[in-house]
Every structure is written in structure tokens, then in C-alpha cells.
Amino acid sequence: MKKIYSVLVENRSGVLCKVSGLFSRRSFNIDSLAVGETDDPAVSCMTIVSSGDERTIEQIEKQLNKKLDVIKVKTFDEIASISRELMLIKVKYNRNNRRDIMETCEIMKAEIVDMSKHYMIIQICDVPEKTNLLITMLQSVSVVEVARTGTLALQKCKDME
Amino acid sequence: MIGADAIVKCLEEEGVEYVFGYPGVAICPFYNSILDSDIKTILIRTEQNAAHAASGLARVSGKVGVCAVTSGPGATNVITGIATAFADSIPLVCITGQVNSELIGSDVFQEADITGAVESFVKYSYLVKDAKEIPRIFKEAFYIANSGRKGPVLIDVPIDIQRAKIKEFHYPETVNLRTYKPTIKGHAVQIKKVIGELSKAKRPIICAGGGVLLSDAQHILRSFVEEHRIPVVSTMMGIGVMPTHHPMYYGMVGNNGKPYANRAMNESDLLIMVGARVADRAISQPDLITENKVLVHIDVDPAEIGKNVGASIPLVGDAKHIFEDLLEEKMVCEHEEWITTLDQYRETMGKKRNPNPDYVDPAEFIRFLSEQMQDDAVYVADVGQNQIWSCSYHIVKDGRFLTTGGMGTMGYSIPAAMGAKLACPDRQVVAVCGDGSFQMSMMELATMRQFHVPVKIIVLKNTYLGMVREFQHYNYQDNYSVVDLSGSPDLEKLAMAYDMKFMRLLTMDGVEEAIHSFLAEDESVLMECVIDPMDLV
Numbered sequence: 208m209k210k211i212y213s214v215l216v217e218n219r220s221g222v223l224c225k226v227s228g229l230f231s232r233r234s235f236n237i238d239s240l241a242v243g244e245t246d247d248p249a250v251s252c253m254t255i256v257s258s259g260d261e262r263t264i265e266q267i268e269k270q271l272n273k274k275l276d277v278i279k280v281k282t283f284d285e286i287a288s289i290s291r292e293l294m295l296i297k298v299k300y301n302r303n304n305r306r307d308i309m310e311t312c313e314i315m316k317a318e319i320v321d322m323s324k325h326y327m328i329i330q331i332c333d334v335p336e337k338t339n340l341l342i343t344m345l346q347s348v349s350v351v352e353v354a355r356t357g358t359l360a361l362q363k364c365k366d367m368e
Numbered sequence: 369m370i371g372a373d374a375i376v377k378c379l380e381e382e383g384v385e386y387v388f389g390y391p392g393v394a395i396c397p398f399y400n401s402i403l404d405s406d407i408k409t410i411l412i413r414t415e416q417n418a419a420h421a422a423s424g425l426a427r428v429s430g431k432v433g434v435c436a437v438t439s440g441p442g443a444t445n446v447i448t449g450i451a452t453a454f455a456d457s458i459p460l461v462c463i464t465g466q467v468n469s470e471l472i473g474s475d476v477f478q479e480a481d482i483t484g485a486v487e488s489f490v491k492y493s494y495l496v497k498d499a500k501e502i503p504r505i506f507k508e509a510f511y512i513a514n515s516g517r518k519g520p521v522l523i524d525v526p527i528d529i530q531r532a533k534i535k536e537f538h539y540p541e542t543v544n545l546r547t548y549k550p551t552i553k554g555h556a557v558q559i560k561k562v563i564g565e566l567s568k569a570k571r572p573i574i575c576a577g578g579g580v581l582l583s584d585a586q587h588i589l590r591s592f593v594e595e596h597r598i599p600v601v602s603t604m605m606g607i608g609v610m611p612t613h614h615p616m617y618y619g620m621v622g623n624n625g626k627p628y629a630n631r632a633m634n635e636s637d638l639l640i641m642v643g644a645r646v647a648d649r650a651i652s653q654p655d656l657i658t659e660n661k662v663l664v665h666i667d668v669d670p671a672e673i674g675k676n677v678g679a680s681i682p683l684v685g686d687a688k689h690i691f692e693d694l695l696e697e698k699m700v701c702e703h704e705e706w707i708t709t710l711d712q713y714r715e716t717m718g719k720k721r722n723p724n725p726d727y728v729d730p731a732e733f734i735r736f737l738s739e740q741m742q743d744d745a746v747y748v749a750d751v752g753q754n755q756i757w758s759c760s761y762h763i764v765k766d767g768r769f770l771t772t773g774g775m776g777t778m779g780y781s782i783p784a785a786m787g788a789k790l791a792c793p794d795r796q797v798v799a800v801c802g803d804g805s806f807q808m809s810m811m812e813l814a815t816m817r818q819f820h821v822p823v824k825i826i827v828l829k830n831t832y833l834g835m836v837r838e839f840q841h842y843n844y845q846d847n848y849s850v851v852d853l854s855g856s857p858d859l860e861k862l863a864m865a866y867d868m869k870f871m872r873l874l875t876m877d878g879v880e881e882a883i884h885s886f887l888a889e890d891e892s893v894l895m896e897c898v899i900d901p902m903d904l905v
Contacts, residue, residue, distance in 0.1 A: 217547065221483070221484075221495075224484065224487070225487055228487050228488060229488075232488045262674065262675075262678070265674055266671065266674070266675055269670055269671035269674075269675075270671050272670070272671070273669070273671050274547075275491070275492045275512065275545070275547050275548050276547060277547055278546060278547050
């Protein structure tokens with residue numbers, strides 16, 4: 208079972224280490240992790256995607272809550288959230304596959320954001336499922352490098368009410 | 369005033385009487401400032417024992433134990449003691465010196481990233497970056513250590529921070545931690561549910577863990593079980609919640625516990641776990657305690673509930689508050705038949721031992737010893753076969769039984785007994801260890817002599833690491849590997865070297881008289897009991 212944890216933490220040095228240390232110490236899995244400041248500079252938001260059985264999922268939330276630098280933990284499914292991932296893919300292209308790549312980008316709503324004679328960088332911002340799909344689609348082309356943010360997620364507005 | 373003065377003032381504000389530790393350059397400003405205070409310092413002989421001694425003091429006094437060590441190796445040496453306190457949920461504040469702030473990260477002499485290293489063994493840790501922060505940090509640290517689920521807090525103080533001048537000292541009266549608000553009072557709806565289940569139950573039982581003692585709830589729990597005649601079993605850390613000979617007490621559970629205690633727990637239809645982690649040694653098969661029964665799990669730490677076993681009724685809160693609330697509720701419990709059954713189990717399911725008459729029988733010896741000990745005595749058991757014998761045969765009257773049931777750190781008993789004795793100088797304190805565990809802490813005999821801490825020590829000597837030898841006996845067909853302790857010192861000569869009284873028992877002849885004179889001594893005594901090397905628990 209996949210779960211998204213939106214964890215508000217004190218924006219202090221060492222906190223990321225404490226949170227990630229908790230996952231390794233209790234052999235919980237991290238599928239993806241994204242960290243950034245919130246509107247309050249004293250607070251950071253960590254979006255952690257993890258998977259496990261029901262007991263593990265519950266333990267992760269409880270153990271996170273035990274950490275003194277953790278202000279709040281929200282747990283939700285992918286369905287109950289709006290989730291996005293930003294990914295940059297650098298590919299090597301040639302005359303023969305250039306059109307194909309552009310078409311794929313168009314279908315996938317990806318954008319070409321940089322280009323040289325042989326290389327281009329494609330940007331996609333979508334749900335993790337789609338970003339993964341784009342990599343699969345580009346498998347036939349030679350992918351040089353991939354950088355991705357990890358999942359960012361917020362609970363859907365209607366679930367808040 | 370400098371930072372180090374401020375630290376000492378914080379400790380005074382918290383009512384600290386003793387600091388256990390070992391100095392080094394990086395903690396010298398602190399040890400210089402403490403000279404002007406009434407706080408007594410105890411120079412322990414290795415840093416690990418500073419944390420154990422602080423643990424012994426904390427467990428008996430209910431206050432936070434404090435230790436202070438230097439940077440680098442001083443700090444890394446104390447980790448095992450901190451980890452022990454963490455596993456046993458004992459409140460400690462551990463101050464570590466650190467190299468100059470500007471040098472942190474440059475791998476200079478005696479530098480260690482101690483806050484990083486202890487992360488998974490502390491409730492919280494601080495690296496002080498500004499001397500002005502000292503009062504707030506110490507106030508928080510003491511509060512965090514001794515509230516909710518108790519545990520160790522580490523404060524790392526760079527030497528320049530200890531030396532930094534501060535203009536004024538103001539110790540905060542309250543703490544303001546937005547991320548830490550432990551639930552103390554149990555939820556009223558859940559309490560009603562527990563009462564409902566208790567009135568329905570035909571075979572109720574309470575399993576008490578160390579959390580009951582940590583919240584000082586043993587008296588209220590006893591009142592509750594006496595009022596409603598509810599049987600009680602305990603985990604190793606819960607020994608002492610009930611006096612051993614209390615009619616409602618049915619012994620320790622677990623693979624080293626009493627068979628009738630395990631049977632009672634498994635046959636119950638309502639099990640109330642309180643302040644227990646449901647760890648493997650106490651509950652080897654978590655399924656058994658949920659099968660055909662209602663499980664109520666009471667703990668101040670919500671993460672414990674559902675971690676190892678799923679509870680039918682989770683109840684988060686402090687044991688003392690919860691049992692006060694439970695006692696106020698009206699209910700009728702009827703289960704006399706169940707008590708008759710359990711009494712019968714207790715009488716018929718006792719373990720029979722065949723002691724070798726050529727040696728001291730540890731079981732009988734511990735029984736005689738505890739019979740003669742004062743009612744409020746503190747018995748500190750180490751780790752190994754001695755721990756299991758102590759759990760099985762020590763009779764708690766109104767005193768305390770201390771051991772590290774969580775971490776199982778060998779060498780715990782002597783330093784912990786010292787801490788306990790300092791906390792309550794008027795009570796008898798006896799440490800019982802094996803010859804393996806004794807040698808892990810025997811350097812502390814010097815500390816006992818230097819600071820006149822008259823702890824009584826019993827060494828059950830079998831010239832083996834008995835617990836491991838027993839494991840190899842059962843699991844490796846008596847292929848003993850690295851368990852032979854020959855080469856150990858002559859304890860009589862050792863006692864003489866430390867100018868300590870010494871006694872030796874070779875058989876059970878004259879055991880009662882020997883124990884009598886052992887306990888009657890005002891000073892420390894080291895008593896060696898020679899036991900059968902092949903004895904099993």
C-alpha cells in the first residue's frame with residue numbers, strides 16, 4: 208500500500224537527518240522525498256511517499272509524531288491528493304528520432320526547455336505515474352540524465368471540508 | 369557569568385544533587401563552575417557507567433539522572449549507557465563537552481558528532497550554538513526527559529559556548545514546545561469501554577510493565593486490583609509493581625517467566641497490558657494474546673500501541689491517571705472461579721530445580737537473601753543467568769527491583785546500584801551479578817570507595833558466561849565457544865586491593881548466617897558465591 212505523508216517540521220539543521228534516520232532505523236521504505244520551506248520560514252514541509260502493510264503505515268505516522276521536531280503529520284492516499292512531480296530529462300537526439308521525441312512530448316504535455324546540436328532537455332510536471340510513463344516512452348531514445356523532485360502533494364480541497 | 373556557570377545554575381534550579389561523569393578538556397569549564405555549587409560530582413571510572421549510575425538514581429528517586437562527560441571518546445563511551453536508558457525509558461540528561469564551535473566538522477582532536485551518533489537512542493538532543501540559549505534548552509531537556517514516555521536527552525555544549533560571557537540568567541518557568549504535548553489523561557470514552565469489558569469478563573488479567581513504575585502508579589494499581597480482585601502478571605521491567613507474595617500476583621511472563629503466569633495470560637478473556645512494549649522476551653507470540661480475548665493496551669506512548677500487537681481497545685495516557693480514573697468508576701466484577709483456577713496453577717506449575725549440593729544454589733540463595741533484606745530494599749540485578757534467577761526467586765516486599773530488561777546491558781548492576789544508593793542512602797542496596805557482568809564494571813569499586821557509597825555486591829561465580837553457555841548447550845550441542853572465563857581475578861585479593869570486606873560461600877552451609885552478616889555490615893561488602901558452572905536457569 209502506498210501512502211503520502213505530508214510532514215511539517217521545524218526548519219532547523221539536522222531535522223532531515225532525524226526524519227530519514229527514523230525510516231532507516233525502523234526499516235521503513237522511502238519511495239520518494241521532497242523537502243522545502245513553507246509560507247512560514249520557520250517551518251519546512253517534507254513530502255514522503257512510502258509503502259508497506261497497514262501496520263507499517265500506521266507505525267510510520269506514529270513514529271513521525273514522536274519526533275520532537277515534527278509539528279504535524281498528515282497522511283493520505285494518492286487518490287485523496289493532488290500530487291505532482293517535476294522531472295528533467297536530458298536526451299541525445301538525431302535527425303531520425305527528433306520528430307518522434309517532439310510528438311511524444313506533445314502527447315505527454317512535456318516541454319523542451321533546452322537544446323543543442325545533439326542534446327535536448329525535456330521538462331514534465333505531472334503525477335508520478337505520468338512522469339514514469341514518459342521515461343518508458345523515451346526508452347528508445349538515449350536518455351543521458353534524469354533529475355526529478357520526488358512527489359509533492361497536498362490533500363484535495365474537498366477532503367478538507 | 370559564563371555559559372558553564374549558567375549550566376550549573378540550571379542544574380541547581382532543577383534540584384540536581386549528583387552529577388556522574390568524567391572530565392576532559394572540552395567539559396572543563398563546566399567542571400570548574402560546578403566547584404562553586406553544592407551539587408556533588410562523582411568521578412565514575414568509565415563513561416558508560418556514568419549513564420548507568422544516573423539511571424539507578426533516576427529510577428529510585430523519580431528525578432532526572434544527570435551525567436556530564438567530555439567530547440569525542442568521552443561522548444562515544446557514554447552511548448551504551450544512553451541506549452540502555454532509552455530502551456528502559458529512564459529519564460536522563462547527558463551533557464557532553466564539544467570542541468570549539470568553529471572547529472566542528474574539521475575532525476580535530478577528540479571531536480565526535482555525538483548528536484548525530486545518538487540520534488536513534490535519545491528522546492531528543494541539542495547542540496548549543498549560543499550561550500544565551502542555555503536556560504531554555506536545559507529547562508526543555510529536563511521536561512522532555514521526565515514527561516510522557518521518559519527517556520534520555522543529550523545536550524552537546526562546545527567549549528567556547530561554555531566559556532562565553534552572558535549578561536543575565538533567567539530560568540524559564542514553563543516550557544513552550546509546539547511539537548511536544550504528551551497525552552496524560554486517558555480518553556473518557558475508552559475508560560468507560562474498559563470498565564464495560566471488565567464487568568463482562570470472566571477471566572480478566574492485568575499485565576504490568578515498567579511503565580507502571582515509571583509513572584509511580586504501582587500503589588493505585590494495587591488498590592484497583594484489590595478492590596476488584598483482578599489478577600496481575602508482570603513483565604521483567606514490571607517486577608515490583610506488585611509485592612511477590614501478593615495474593616493477586618501471578619509472577620513474571622515471558623520465555624524466562626513463570627509457566628503459570630504465561631498460562632494465565634494466554635487463557636484470559638480480557639488482557640489489560642499497561643506500560644509494556646509487548647517485546648519478544650515477554651510475549652514471544654503476539655498472536656496468542658489477541659486470540660479469543662479482548663486486549664486493552666494502555667501506554668503513554670501512542671506508538672507502542674499497535675506496534676507489536678493490535679489492541680482491541682487502545683488507551684493512551686499516563687498509567688497513574690488512568691488507574692485513578694478507573695478506580696473511580698463503579699463496576700461489579702465476578703470471576704472467583706478464575707482466581708481459584710489461577711491459584712491452582714500457581715501451586716502446581718512451579719518449576720522444580722535439582723541443585724547440586726557441592727555448590728551454592730543460586731535460587732535458594734536469592735530466596736534467603738531477599739527474605740533477610742529490608743522491606744524497602746533495592747535489589748539490582750545484572751544481565752545473564754543471574755538476571756533470570758533474580759527475576760524468578762527474588763521476593764519483592766515493598767522495595768524496588770532494578771534491572772535493564774529493555775537493553776540487557778551487562779555491567780549495569782554495580783553503577784546503577786551506586787546511583788540508587790546515593791539517591792536513598794537509608795535503604796539497603798544490593799547488586800547481584802555474575803562473574804562476567806561483574807568484570808564489566810569492577811573498575812567502579814574504586815568509585816564506591818572514593819565516595820563512600822556502601823553498595824553490597826554479590827557475584828554468582830561460575831567461571832562461565834553462563835547465559836551464552838546455556839544457549840550453546842541447548843542450541844549448539846555443548847560446543848562452547850568463547851564463554852570460558854578462566855583467568856578472572858581472585859575476588860578476595862581484588863577486594864583487598866580496594867580495601868573492601870570480602871566473603872565467600874562455597875556451599876549452602878551457613879548461608880543464612882553469612883547473608884545476615886553480609887547485610888549487617890555498614891560498609892561495602894563483596895560476596896562471592898561459587899555456583900555450579902553447568903547450572904541452567
